[in-house]
Amino acid sequence: MQINHNMSAVTANNHLKRTEDAVTASIERLSSGLRINHASDDAAGIAISNKMHAQIKALDQASRNASDGTSVIETADGALNEVTSMIQRMRELAVQAANDTNTTTDLEAIQVEITALKAEIDRVSTDTEFNTMTLLDGTLERRTYSSDSSVVSNITVADDVQVGTYQIVVNDVTTDGTTDASITLGAGFSDTAEWTASGNYITITDENGFEMSMTVKKAGSTATLEVTDLGQMTLQIGANEGQDVDVSIPRIDTQSLHIDEIDVTIEEGAGEAIALLDEALAKVSATRSKLGAYENRLDYSVSSLDAFEENMESAVSRIEDVDMAEEMSEYTKQNVLSQAATSVLSQANEIPQQVLQLLQ
Structure with missing residues (x-):
């Protein structure tokens, strides 16, 4: 029988600490919902x-x-x-x-x-x-820039026009509105591209929704159009x-x-x-x-x-x-274990008292 090291109490106390930690964690989860x-x-x-x-x-x-x-x-x-x-x-x-x-x-x-x-x-x-x-x-x-605004201006392009460089050669322009302007399509345009004119207003169309329109101003000139994805x-x-x-x-x-x-x-x-x-x-x-x-x-x-x-x-x-039902069950279990460990620790602490009977 020993009094300096009450191993029963130490063991009970260790279990009580672990149980109390589990109870604290369970309370935190229940109170936060997490x-x-x-x-x-x-x-x-x-x-x-x-x-x-x-x-x-x-x-x-x-x-x-x-x-x-x-x-x-x-x-x-x-x-x-x-x-x-x-x-x-x-x-x-x-x-x-x-x-x-x-x-x-x-x-x-x-x-x-x-x-x-x-x-x-x-x-x-x-x-x-x-x-x-x-x-x-x-x-x-979408921003489209002309190398010479005196040749081509007022440019609009559809969303399906790819970013890149396109070349327009203006062959003829109208001054009285009775004739239509004409252009040659250069670099950048495919072989299937076509153009129509209404006066000096040119519209170029192609497959896959390609559409580009502009006003041409000066005959016998070439303009390079730079289509960007800006704007x-x-x-x-x-x-x-x-x-x-x-x-x-x-x-x-x-x-x-x-x-x-x-x-x-x-x-x-x-x-x-x-x-x-x-x-x-x-x-x-x-x-x-x-x-x-x-x-x-x-x-x-x-x-x-x-x-x-x-x-x-x-x-x-x-x-x-957190699963509240499951966590509540866990909390109840740990709470019961905590009470049991507290009771056992109290009894373990009474064991050294029995030494006093030997000293009487």
């Missing part, structure tokens, strides 16, 4: 969950980014709706002016309204903004680098629509105006269709991102969250 409260709880699990939390936050922001992009497109489309109405009114006026029952004074009065509508279209182009960014002045359009609005609609979509909104004003010089007071002016306004209306409608496609894509992106985020949340929950 299975992993410290890295030591699950080293691999906490590493995985931290990465997933970063993804979840990024997905949530990407969804908001896509919604902001939708707002930009809706703003631009709303402005283009008014442009459409103004073009339709101008066309109505041009049809009215084409009737020979009008006097010179009547035509001048009609032209006054047409001029005012042209000015308003240009104002809409420069004043339509979202978060101080102008939307319809070409700021958000488009890039929307980050994913949680990782490179998960984005480019939105291109072309310049919409009287010059880009080729209606800036409409004049119904001159001979054949009304008839020419009708044709030009039809083309302008078609271009605005095509632009609105493209914006509609962007908007639909972004709507689907938001739905996809939200579903992705929901699934990620569910996955993190399976890694981090």
Whole structure:
């Protein structure tokens, strides 16, 4: 019988400490609702969950980014709706002016309204903004540069035109609007590319949605066009680098629509105006269709991102969250063991007292 080393008490105390640690950990899990409260709880699990939390936050922001992009497109489309109405009114006026029952004074009065509508279209182009960014002045359009703006200007390209260098040879231009300009297609264009002309306005089309349009000015000259990927609005609609979509909104004003010089007071002016306004209306409608496609894509992106985020949340929950029923059972077990160990330790501490009986 020993009194310096009460091994029974030491053993009971060690078990009590371990049980109390288990009870403390169980209480922490029950109170926090988390299975992993410290890295030591699950080293691999906490590493995985931290990465997933970063993804979840990024997905949530990407969804908001896509919604902001939708707002930009809706703003631009709303402005283009008014442009459409103004073009339709101008066309109505041009049809009215084409009737020979009008006097010179009547035509001048009609032209006054047409001029005012042209000015308003240009104002809409420069004043339509979202978060101080102008939307319809070409700021958000793919940039194409001409080596000589005196030869070729007012260039627009479709989204499907590849970045690169294209060469145009201007053979002839028109000065009175009665003939069409002509070009030779040089380097950069494929053998299947074709061009059409309406006055000095040239449109080049090819397979796979290739379309490029411009105004040619000087005959017997060559211009090199550099198509870049600059200017488009890039929307980050994913949680990782490179998960984005480019939105291109072309310049919409009287010059880009080729209606800036409409004049119904001159001979054949009304008839020419009708044709030009039809083309302008078609271009605005095509632009609105493209914006509609962007908007639909972004709507689907938001739905996809939200579903992705929901699934990620569910996955993190399976890694981090505690099973309350199972943990409550564990807590009850450890609590009972703690009480039992406390009782046994009390009895073990009484064993050395028996030595006193030998000393009496």
